[in-house]
Amino acid sequence: MGRTVPTYREALDGLLTRWEREFGHSLADPRDREAFHEVVLAARRYIPQGTMMTSGDLVERVLLSLLVDLQRKLRAPDPGPFESEIDAFGNLR
Amino acid sequence: MPRGWLLDVTSSRAGDSVLLWLKEMQGMVHRVEVPYAPPFYVTGEPDRLHALGEALDGRRDVASVAETAIQSSPFEAPDVRHAALAVTPQSHGRRRSLATEIDALGACVTFRLFDVDLTASQLYYLEHDLYPCAPVSWSGQHVVALEPPETWDYVLPPFRTSELAVEVVGQRPGRPPRSTDPIARVRIGTASVEGVDETATLAAVVEELRAQAPDVLWTRGGDTFDVPHLYHRALVAGFTEEEFVLGREPMPFGLDRAGSTFVSYGRIYHRSPSFALAGRFHIDLDERFVEDVTMVGFLDVARFSRLGLQTVARQSPGTAFSAMEVATARAQGVHIPWKKNLPECPKSAALLIAADRGGFTLTPPVGLFEGVDEFDFVSLYPSIMVHHNLSLETLECPCCPDSPHVAPGLGYRSCTIRDGLVPRTLRPILERRLYFKRRKRETTGAERTRYEDLAKAWKWVLVTSFGYQGYRNAKFGRIECHEAINAYAREILADLATTAQREGWTVLHGIVDSVWLKPPADADPEAFARRISAQGHLPLGYEGRYRWIVFLPDKAYGLGVAQRYYGLYEDGEFKVRGIELRRGDTCGMVRGVQERVLKVLSQVRSAxxxxxxxPEALALGHAAAAELAQGGWSREELVLTHGLSHRLEEYRTFSPGVAALRQLKEHGITREPGEEVGFLLADRRSQDWRRRAVAAELMTGSESYDAAAYIELLARSFETLFSPFGYTLERVARTWGHDVQSTTPPRAFDRHSLERPGQRRLTVP
Known part of the structure; x- marks a missing residue:
């Protein structure tokens, strides 16, 4: 378990740090920065699924995570069973 | 024939015999000396062995050398024997040094050595079908166990126990004892032993122990202070090792085992030097490797592993499991290799990427969920090892090319003909734990506690049985087994999630062997667990339904994390993971307030x-913050604990923990990596090591503390619990009328923050 090969989480950390340093850092428009942050979150959200893939291509796993996240957002914003009964403002759903 | 218990087997001082400590039913303890000098074995080319035999013959440290043949590998058929030399050292103590010499003679290649690191007592137990604390009958030196170690329910030996604690002259809060401090008094059980001077006190200690004759001597910190200090002061007072005896037999005043620092799963541990006694068990409660295991559990593990009670209580459960594997192998006639010679198989990069992965986890959604069911596989990893016959010698065997047991995604096959050494060791343990768990459910009171303790002890052994497959020094470990177990486990959990979804459950969370599911209407969770168990041949247990459960986010990204949640089962019991009160570095004040908050939440039935x-919970925090601000909180409750990853001089950043270490150094106390340092935060912004913190050992109870820092820590614990609902640190503190001025994250107390490279080097004044 990550003895020899870095875990997907570790490899992703490295990749996202590089993306932030070389790309995200130079985004001047706050809306771009926000969008970049969402990309980072989307990649992180699917770490468990990325771990299940055996592909040696790190970017393939990240792209798939981003696609699923994007597709999810494109669909109807139905909160579904995965939403907390109390929201982030302390209100009941 | 007298009947009673074989308490222990220890090596004699001369090292050519063992001492059997036999306790009669009536309570009298007998010391029976039995000549016993077990050989170790050397294999190699016959002519080289012959030459070695001639070279060893006649040496003063070698009692005998004989040519023989041994079964040296579990990989080979039982009738395959290899030419070997049986080398018997003159004393048990020469076993390892002689073996090292022979190994070097063969340049670590020519010879392979066996049974070297098995102790004389371990071998004695194995060769005589005995085990620690066995009920026995005996006649002279002939001792017979009256029941096998596997017996589930047995009568515990009637141990006589005493607690021992040393008090030095001038001992008071804020002044830790020094090695030069004379002994003032020693508490042994209910007796307070104090003579006219230190010499008289020490002599009286020996007398009192002889009079009380305890079988078990409990201490709190006896390995680090009480016993070595007694020995040191006895030496200063002119006592010899024969005169000052804490056990039932003289022991050298030196160490039985030196202290050590080691890393396990990324955590640094420190094990203190051990001061075991002969004929009497010294159990240091502070040195238990696993804290929640009790004497009953240690004793049961000792029976199975044939390691003495003092060893089992101090060593990791992995050591006990290795000893059980040794017992299985020896029962089969296989001798135990000293140095494992089983390198990792060559792998392609693709296979390495596929194989080198851990268990499956899902990211839980953050927030509160009502009516959630939790299911856990019972001892999943050991069960996989048994069910798929995963053992070093059964993996990729030449006899089963069409084995149905193939590790998913990796293709590793396991044997269908021979029962592996690891599964053979594990099967009785799994059955034992299941029995204890069942009896725990069926019983009440003391009986229930006993079964609970027993099940808990075996849980830790089973946990390490998997980890040891990937440990390079494990005698019977093989990394491919470790990889195969993980592969099966990932598949099992992913399959379970898919099946649950198909049947209408919502999969909220999953970690390695547990899942949290929201049931469809009219779901029967017990029936679901039974169905899954029957399908996969691995027992899935239904843990219960939560009235509600809160999955908490990580602090950096706000995404759910695997091991951070708290929830209330329908039976009113809480399950909490990853919050402050579960952490070892949390102070008593934060733990206490968080417990009170959970008490408030224990009445809650819905979102x-x-x-x-x-608001009621926040009010509790508000009251605590007000009390903290007034400066009247008990100092003991404010002690923070910091796990050390370095020695003092290696730390690069200045933290309260480092300040405390510096203060302790002033008093001649050093701490090793893996140990902890406790301190009170006095002024977190001070750059002076004398002012920033106060080491716990130096506290008098009247020093001032940094109230703002503690209020921030308290507010953080509220943020942990309520952040999914918009309660940030700032908002919590504002509710209490405080501004959080510091931007220091709680990781200021976290060992990892001290390890970041590139930070300025600390110069300790």
């Missing part, structure tokens, strides 16, 4: 009630 309970 609506939870929402209404938050």
């Amino acid at each position: 609506a009630e939870f929402q209404r309970a938050i």
Whole structure:
């Protein structure tokens, strides 16, 4: 378990740090920065699924995570069973 | 024939015999000396062995050398024997040094050595079908166990126990004892032993121990202070090792085992030097490797592993499991290799990427969920090892090319003909734990506690049985087994999630062997667990339904994390993971307030009630913050604990823990990596090591503390619990009328923050 090969989480950390340093850092428009942050979150959200893939291509796993996240957002914003009964403002759903 | 218990087997001082400590039913303890000098074995080319035999013959440290043949590998058929030399050292103590010499003679290649690191007592137990604390009958030197170690229910030996604690002259809060401090008095059980001077006190200690004759001597910190200090002061007072005896037999005043620092799963541990006694068990409660295991559990593990009680209580459960594997191998006639010679198989990069992965986890959604069911596989990893016959010698065997047991995604096959050494060791343990768990459910009171303790002890052994497959020094470990177990486990959990979804459950969370599911209407969770167990041949247990459960986010990204949640089962019991009160570095004040908050939440039955309970919980924090601000909180409750990853001089950043270490150094106390340092935060912004913190050992109870820092820590614990509902650190503190000025994250107390490279080097004044 990550003895020899870095875990997907570790490899992703490295990749996202590089993306932030070389790309995200130079985004001047706050809306771009926000969008970049969402990309980072989307990649992180699917770490468990990325771990299940055996592909040696790190970017393939990240792209798939981003696609699923994007597709999810494109669909109807139905909160579904995965939403907390109390929201982030302390209100009941 | 007298009947009673074989308490222990220890090596004699001369090292050519063992001492059997036999306790009669009536309570009298007998010391029976039996000549016993077990050989170790050397294999190699016959002519080289012959030459070695001639070279060893006649040496003063070698009692005998004989040519023989041994079964040296579990990989080979039982009738395959290899030419070997049986080398018997003159004393048990020469076993390892002689073996090292022979190994070097063969340049670590020519010879392979066996049974070297098995102790004389371990071998004695194995060769005589005995085990620690066995009920026995005996006649002279002939001792017979009256029941096998596997017996589930047995009568515990009637141990006589005493607690020992040393008090030095001038001992008071804020002044830790020094090695030069004379002994003032020693508490042994209910007796307070104190003579006219230190010499008289020490002599009286020996007398009192002889009079009380305890079988078990409990201490709190006896390995680090009480016993070595007694020995040191006895030496200063002119006592010899024969005169000053804490056990039932003289022991050298030196160490039985030196202290050590080691890393396990990324954590640094420190094990203190051990001061075991002969004929009497010295159990240091502070040195238990696993804290929640009790004497009953240690004793049961000792029976199975044939390691003495003092060893089992101090060593990791992995050591006990290795000893059980040794017992299985020896029962089969296989001798135990000293140095494992089983390198990792060559792998392609693709296979390495596929194989080198851990268990499956899902990211839980953050927030509160009502009516969630939790299911856990019972001892999943050991069960996989048994069910798929995963053992070093059964993997990729030449006899089963069409084995149905193939590790998913990796293709590793396991044997269908021979029962592996690891599964053979594990099967009785799994059955034992299941029995203890069942009896725990069926019983009440003391009996229930006993079964609970027994099940808990075996849980830790089973946990390490998997980890040891990937440990390079494990005698019977093989990394491919470790990889195969993980592969099966990932597949099992992913399959379970898919099946659950198909049947209408919502999969909220999953970690390695557990899942949290929201049931469809009219779901029967017990029936679901039974169905899954039957399909996969691995027992899935239904842990219960939560009235509500809160999955908490990580602090960096706000995404759910695997091991951070708290929830209330329908039976009113809480399950909490990853919050402050579960952490070892949390101070008593934060733990206490968080426990009170959970008590408030234990009355909550729904999301609506939870929402209404938050202000009440915050009010508890408000009252605590006000009391903290007044400076009257008990100092003991404010001690923070910091796990050390370095020695003092290696730390690069200045932290309260480092300040405390510096203060302890002033008093001649050093701490090793893996140990902890406790301190009170006095002024977190001070750059002076004398002012920033106060080491716990130096506290008098009247020093001032940094109230703002503690209020921030308290507010953080509220943020942990309620952040999914918009309660940030700032908002919590504002509710209490405080501004959080510091931007220091709680990781200021976290060992990892001290390890970041590139930070300025600390110069300790």
